[in-house]
Amino acid sequence: TADCVFPSTACALQAALGIKGCAAFDVQAVCSGFVYGMSVADGLIRTGGYRRALVVGSEIFSRIVDWTDRTTCVLFGDGAGAIVLEASAEPGILSHRMHADGTFGHDTLSLAARIEQGAIHGHPFVRMNGRQVFRLAVESLTDSALEVCAMAGMRPEDVDVWVPHQANVRIIEMIAKKLGFAVDRTVITVDHHGNTSAASVPLALDEAVRSGRIGPGDTVLLQGVGAGMTWGSVLLKW
Numbered sequence: 001t002a003d004c005v006f007p008s009t010a011c012a013l014q015a016a017l018g019i020k021g022c023a024a025f026d027v028q029a030v031c032s033g034f035v036y037g038m039s040v041a042d043g044l045i046r047t048g049g050y051r052r053a054l055v056v057g058s059e060i061f062s063r064i065v066d067w068t069d070r071t072t073c074v075l076f077g078d079g080a081g082a083i084v085l086e087a088s089a090e091p092g093i094l095s096h097r098m099h100a101d102g103t104f105g106h107d108t109l110s111l112a113a114r115i116e117q118g119a120i121h122g123h124p125f126v127r128m129n130g131r132q133v134f135r136l137a138v139e140s141l142t143d144s145a146l147e148v149c150a151m152a153g154m155r156p157e158d159v160d161v162w163v164p165h166q167a168n169v170r171i172i173e174m175i176a177k178k179l180g181f182a183v184d185r186t187v188i189t190v191d192h193h194g195n196t197s198a199a200s201v202p203l204a205l206d207e208a209v210r211s212g213r214i215g216p217g218d219t220v221l222l223q224g225v226g227a228g229m230t231w232g233s234v235l236l237k238w
Contacts, residue, residue: 001060001197002026005115013056023050030109031165031226032098033057033198034081038222038234039096041085052086057198064111066125075168076126077194081202091237094219095151097144098232108132109227137171140231141223142178148221148233156180159235160218161208165225166190166200187213197226214238 002009010024029036034057041053058080065073085093106112108129113122141164149155156179164172166189176186189204196203201222208214218238225231 029230031197032224032230032232034201035224035232035234036098039098042093045087056082057202059197059199072126072128075195077196079196079199079203081199094235095148096234100228100230104229137225138174141175141225144233148235152235159221161214162221163187163204164223167195
């Protein structure tokens with residue numbers, strides 16, 4: 001939910017923070033955006049060309065939902081969260097993987113409006129096929145969790161804290177059941193934050209750290225899934 005088509009939100013934020021001499025760009029993956037951003041930042045740092053990265057997930061969904069459509073408007077929230085990544089000898093990010101399947105694009109979850117000749121064409125609000133989103137989210141995040149755990153030589157039971165995208169409680173509970181994640185290992189904030197899209201994972205992560213649920217040495221699994229369809233996971237040592 002950028003403020004404008006261009007320049008990018010990242011460039012606007014760079015100017016507001018007074019940061020000089022660095023790259024700044026947006027990653028458009030909606031609810032998967034923060035996980036995608038962490039994956040990209042980790043890859044750039046590992047090349048040795050960058051020392052540090054600021055990854056921000058920010059959304060204002062209140063301006064793109066149809067307030068007469070109770071199937072969508074009551075689900076979403078506004079928010080922002082950020083994390084700083086830097087090169088370190090500590091374990092840090094253990095594994096990550098991003099995925100996408102564009103064949104589910106407009107039929108599952110989309111905002112299809114476009115600007116052409118100075119006019120807005122198409123439906124200007126979020127549209128969602130709830131049942132389709134539920135099925136795809138459960139399948140993709142379950143498989144993705146197994147994938148990144150295997151990449152790090154781990155199993156789901158080795159994960160201390162799971163921070164999933166906060167789409168809805170039913171999706172989270174179903175994935176937790178499939179992976180064997182107990183309630184005390186699962187961070188849930190959707191009940192008071194709503195679905196804040198790209199901001200949901202950093203907001204939930206921050207809350208878990210501040211409350212003491214995540215501490216030094218914990219193995220943490222971050223996951224996002226969103227329109228596109230896009231999905232991904234980051235497994236890290238805190």
